Amino acid sequence: MVIAFSFHKSPSYRVACLQHKGPWKEDRIRADFRTVAAWAKKHKLKTGHWIMLEGAEEGWTACIEIRGEAKSEGPIRVRRLPAVTVAGAVFDPDVVAPHVIYHGLMDWLRWRRKEGKIKRIVSSREVYVDDPWTNPNSWARTQVQFIVRT
Numbered sequence: 001m002v003i004a005f006s007f008h009k010s011p012s013y014r015v016a017c018l019q020h021k022g023p024w025k026e027d028r029i030r031a032d033f034r035t036v037a038a039w040a041k042k043h044k045l046k047t048g049h050w051i052m053l054e055g056a057e058e059g060w061t062a063c064i065e066i067r068g069e070a071k072s073e074g075p076i077r078v079r080r081l082p083a084v085t086v087a088g089a090v091f092d093p094d095v096v097a098p099h100v101i102y103h104g105l106m107d108w109l110r111w112r113r114k115e116g117k118i119k120r121i122v123s124s125r126e127v128y129v130d131d132p133w134t135n136p137n138s139w140a141r142t143q144v145q146f147i148v149r150t
Contacts, residue, residue, distance in 0.1 A: 003096060005089050005108045010127075010145060012083040013049060015063035016040055016076050023058055030133055032062035037131070039076045040066055050128040050138070051081070084122075087112070088145035101144050109146060122147040 016039060018032045033050060040047050048065030055061055063081070072078045087109055091101050102124075112118050124146045130138040 003089050003091050003101065003104070005087060005105055007085060007087050007148070010084050010086045010147075013051065013063070013065045013081040014067075014078070015051060015081055016045075016066050016070065016078050017053075017061050017063040018075055019055065019059060019061045019077070021055075021059045024060060029060060029062060032060075033064065033131070033133075036062055036064045036076060039073070040064060040070075043070050044068070045070055050131060052126045054124045084147050085150055086145040087118075087148050088143055090141055090143050092140040093142055094140070098142075098144070105144060105146060109148065117150070119149045122149060 016036050018036050020028060020032055022028070029052060037047065046067040048067065051063040051065070053061040053063060066078070070078050087105065089101055089105055091098075106121075109118065109121055113120070124144065127143040127145060128138045129135075129141060132139040132142065
């Protein structure tokens with residue numbers, strides 16, 4: 001399997017989010033995504049991409065792209081993720097370990113920074129086409145993205 005790192009413009013997403021503070025635990029992230037998905041279903045919203053944002057101070061945010069009118073309610077917040085320049089890679093976590101992708105992408109970005117192609121790395125996120133736990137095609141096309149400033 002060949003993994004190619006590239007820069008591209010990520011579109012803007014309108015998302016419903018649930019934020020969690022604390023260390024990364026897959027069971028916790030999965031539960032947060034299920035909560036957001038249930039909220040979207042309850043409000044009869046169409047859903048799109050599933051996005052996991054890395055937060056500050058060991059926090060994570062589970063976001064699901066929504067289509068339709070909705071307002072924040074309880075712990076669920078509706079917000080817009082702006083269109084940004086990202087450096088990323090698409091890969092299958094069952095074939096290539098995620099930590100290999102993260103480390104390789106960070107090293108690649110470190111060299112792009114030394115060359116003056118980027119100014120800084122802002123944060124990271126994982127983007128899935130759909131529910132990665134129930135849709136094997138979505139899991140097989142995991143996108144790791146680092147938001148960068150050029």
